[in-house]
Amino acid sequence: MSWTPGAIAALREKENLPFVRADAEGNVVEFSPRFSEVYGWDDGLVGETLGKILPPSFRELHHSGFSRFQLTEVSKVLNHPLTLATVCSDGTTIQSEHYIVAEKGDAETWSFAATLRPLEGPYASPPQSP
Amino acid sequence: MTSSRPATNNSGELLQQLRQSLGLLQVAFDATSEAMVIFDNELRVRWANQVAADLWGGGMAIALVGKSYSQFIKLQTIEGTPMSPDEPGHPLRGMRDGDGEGRYRMCSPEVPGGVVSTKHFNWKQIKQVAEGYVLITVRDLDPAEKALQEQQAFMNQLAHELRTPLAIVTGSLKRIDKGASLNGRTAEHLDVARQEVKRIGRLLNNLTLLSDLETGRHRFEFKTQHLHELIKGWMNKLGQSSQKRLSLNLMGCSKEAAIKVDPEAFDRILDNLFDNSLRYCKNNTPISIMATSQAESLNIFFMDWGLGIPEAQRSKIFDRFMRLEENRDPNQSDGAGLGLALTRSLVEGMDGLIELMPNETFDPSQPTTVLRLQFPCIQI
Numbered sequence: 001m002s003w004t005p006g007a008i009a010a011l012r013e014k015e016n017l018p019f020v021r022a023d024a025e026g027n028v029v030e031f032s033p034r035f036s037e038v039y040g041w042d043d044g045l046v047g048e049t050l051g052k053i054l055p056p057s058f059r060e061l062h063h064s065g066f067s068r069f070q071l072t073e074v075s076k077v078l079n080h081p082l083t084l085a086t087v088c089s090d091g092t093t094i095q096s097e098h099y100i101v102a103e104k105g106d107a108e109t110w111s112f113a114a115t116l117r118p119l120e121g122p123y124a125s126p127p128q129s130p
Numbered sequence: 131m132t133s134s135r136p137a138t139n140n141s142g143e144l145l146q147q148l149r150q151s152l153g154l155l156q157v158a159f160d161a162t163s164e165a166m167v168i169f170d171n172e173l174r175v176r177w178a179n180q181v182a183a184d185l186w187g188g189g190m191a192i193a194l195v196g197k198s199y200s201q202f203i204k205l206q207t208i209e210g211t212p213m214s215p216d217e218p219g220h221p222l223r224g225m226r227d228g229d230g231e232g233r234y235r236m237c238s239p240e241v242p243g244g245v246v247s248t249k250h251f252n253w254k255q256i257k258q259v260a261e262g263y264v265l266i267t268v269r270d271l272d273p274a275e276k277a278l279q280e281q282q283a284f285m286n287q288l289a290h291e292l293r294t295p296l297a298i299v300t301g302s303l304k305r306i307d308k309g310a311s312l313n314g315r316t317a318e319h320l321d322v323a324r325q326e327v328k329r330i331g332r333l334l335n336n337l338t339l340l341s342d343l344e345t346g347r348h349r350f351e352f353k354t355q356h357l358h359e360l361i362k363g364w365m366n367k368l369g370q371s372s373q374k375r376l377s378l379n380l381m382g383c384s385k386e387a388a389i390k391v392d393p394e395a396f397d398r399i400l401d402n403l404f405d406n407s408l409r410y411c412k413n414n415t416p417i418s419i420m421a422t423s424q425a426e427s428l429n430i431f432f433m434d435w436g437l438g439i440p441e442a443q444r445s446k447i448f449d450r451f452m453r454l455e456e457n458r459d460p461n462q463s464d465g466a467g468l469g470l471a472l473t474r475s476l477v478e479g480m481d482g483l484i485e486l487m488p489n490e491t492f493d494p495s496q497p498t499t500v501l502r503l504q505f506p507c508i509q510i
Contacts, residue, residue, distance in 0.1 A: 057170065060177050061192045067153030068160070076180075076189045084192065 007079075007101035008113040014099075017115040022050050024110040026066050035116065038123045040089035050112075055085050055093055069102075070110075078102055081127065086116055095119045097127050165268040167194070171261050173222065174198050185268070204237035208248065208279070208347045219349045225253040225264045227390075228481075233271065233279075233346045250275065282345045289338045296334070300327050336468040340450070343475035350392040350480060354508055357387050357421055357428055364400045372404070375417055382422035389428055389505040391480045399476050402469040403432045403501060410499070411436035423507055430503040431487070438499055444486055448474045477503055 012019055018035035022028050028045050036042065045052065050066075051059045069075045078100050085093040097117040104110055118124050159166060160180035168177040175194045183191035186202040194202070199222055205213045213234070215222040224230040231252040249268050256263040271279065303324050306312075312320060342348040358380055365373060400419075407417045415435040422429045439447060450471045477484045487500040 055196070057174070057176055058192060058195050061195055063149075064152050064156040064177075065192065067149045068156040069153075070149060071153040071157060076183070077192060082190060082193065085196070 006103075008103045008111060011099065011101055011113050011115055014115050017117055018096075019113065019115050020050075020053070021111060021113040023112075024070070026050050026063075026112070028052075029111075038116070038118055039086060039094065042089070045089075053087050055087055058084065075102070081117075083119065083127070086118075094121050094123075163269060167266045167268075168256070169199065169225075169264045169266065171263070172198075173225075173264070176263065182268070206235040206237060207349070208233060208235060208282075208345070210235060218352050221251050221253050221266065225255070225266070229254045231346075233275070236268070248279065278345050282341050282347065285338065285341045289334050292330075292334055296327060296331055300324075300331075303327065333468065336472055340468060340472050340475055343472075343479050348479065350395060352390050352392055352480070354388050354390045354510055355393065356385065356510070357383055357389055357423070357430075358385050360389070360391070360393065360396055361400070361419060361421065361430070363393075364397050367397070368404075372408075375408075376404070377416055377418045379418065379420040382420065383428065384423045386509060387423035387428055388508045388510045390508055391482075391505065395476045395480060399473050399503070400432075402473045406469050407432070407434035407436065407499070410434070426507055428505050428507045430505075432501045432503065434499050436499060439486065447486060448484075477505075481506060 008021060012021075012032070016034055018038045019032040020028060020035050021030045026049055028048055028050060031041065031045065039053065041053070051062050054062050065075065065077065081097045081099050083095060084098050086096040086098075087093050095118075097119055098114050099117075100112065100114040102110055102112050117127065119127060156179075162179065162181065165182035165185050166179040167175055167182045170176045175197050178187065178191040178194045180189075180191060183189055183194060187194040200215050205220065207213060207219070213220045217223060219232065221230070221232065221234075224232070231250065233248055233250050236247065236249045248271055250271055252267045254265050254267075256265055303320060307320060307324075339348065361378065361380065365376065365378065368376070404417065411417065411434050417435075418431075418433045420431040420433065422431075448470050450468060474484050482503055482505040484501060484503050487502050
């Protein structure tokens with residue numbers, strides 16, 4: 001199993017990294033002020049698909065991987081750092097280290113959350129050591 | 131009575147169903163034993179399955195997205211020569227021109243110089259997508275392909291082992307010929323020995339080439355050239371007596387019509403067909419080449435007015451070691467029966483086809499042999 005209870009709460013507290021959370025459908029339900037500060041998104045992102053913060057070329061694999069997880073509950077992208085380009089609200093991209101976790105709630109529904117460590121630009125910080 | 135649901139509910143259900151289908155498709159693609167990667171029109175990864183991710187992306191398919199082919203796929207020829215993505219025979223070069231396949235030694239991206247194993251690569255343009263994507267699949271060799279590789283290695287080793295004694299025998303025969311004045315009968319025997327040694331040498335070369343072609347090891351040096359130039363160039367290399375024997379008709383072929391072939395291999399194809407015609411035709415019968423061009427393809431008809439090919443043997447003429455003993459001109463040197471097998475492999479290796487046409491194709495009054503070569507036509 002690729003999740004642990006409390007993973008999302010633990011991630012939310014992690015340093016002051018941008019944080020974003022999505023529901024079982026992959027739609028954004030909340031993000032931290034730091035996420036907004038670094039990537040420029042406002043509340044309009046809530047309810048949108050997570051695919052919106054990924055470059056178009058990544059969206060097929062994001063959606064197919066997400067759909068696959070809903071069937072199998074297994075994913076190789078969870079619980080370790082993963083470098084991906086992240087799209088800002090103005091359309092520019094920032095290479096960022098994503099750390100994604102998944103958690104099953106009381107109603108047996110999944111939640112997903114990620115911290116994003118920008119690796120370039122004014123908010124850049126060094127990648128997490130493995 | 132009909133009932134209706136709100137559109138939003140229907141959309142939600144549809145979305146859910148689509149997600150399920152998409153997930154199922156991804157599960158299926160991940161369960162295959164082949165690595166599958168889709169490249170976009172800039173040859174950057176757009177999609178990959180789990181086998182590809184395990185092979186090149188540290189287990190994560192999304193880590194491959196956006197990478198260019200050369201960032202993670204390093205190839206060598208079967209012989210172990212490193213290949214650059216621009217050279218003929220490399221999948222990256224091949225996929226610019228169309229679909230194809232080949233066997234390569236694949237290097238480990240993590241270990242410099244380290245070879246994982248020999249793999250079978252297949253590339254196919256996805257024409258249904260307007261952007262021009264290419265699907266590459268990579269798999270291990272199946273048992274039959276592995277056996278073929280081993281046979282090839284054996285063939286190369288055998289050819290190498292036989293060439294050395296053959297060179298010694300050839301040298302010895304030359305020295306005997308130079309060193310002594312031989313009487314008629316001995317000189318005749320010596321001449322027979324020399325011819326046979328030459329024949330074995332040719333046989334070895336042809337067998338090696340045929341084996342290389344059949345296992346995908348032969349590397350063509352493709353060039354795009356006008357057909358007129360190619361055929362006339364080949365004819366100019368022939369001796370005068372051979373040129374006199376040939377008639378050439380290129381009137382049905384546009385001067386602008388070009389084909390993409392390896393010129394050396396193309397010459398060899400015509401050499402083989404010409405040798406074959408000489409072997410089975412009497413001295414005074416004509417041998418003719420006619421070419422025609424259409425929008426999509428070029429046809430080259432190679433015709434002779436020999437004794438033709440018996441009906442029972444027509445389906446076997448491209449088989450290895452196939453010889454029509456009863457029709458052979460005894461004045462011509464003997465072939466090993468590999469010429470047409472080799473010719474077919476060369477033609478097919480250059481995306482062409484060769485077929486034996488019905489005898490009455492051009493001249494119903496006489497038994498003729500008409501072979502048709504067809505290649506894709508290229509406008510330059």
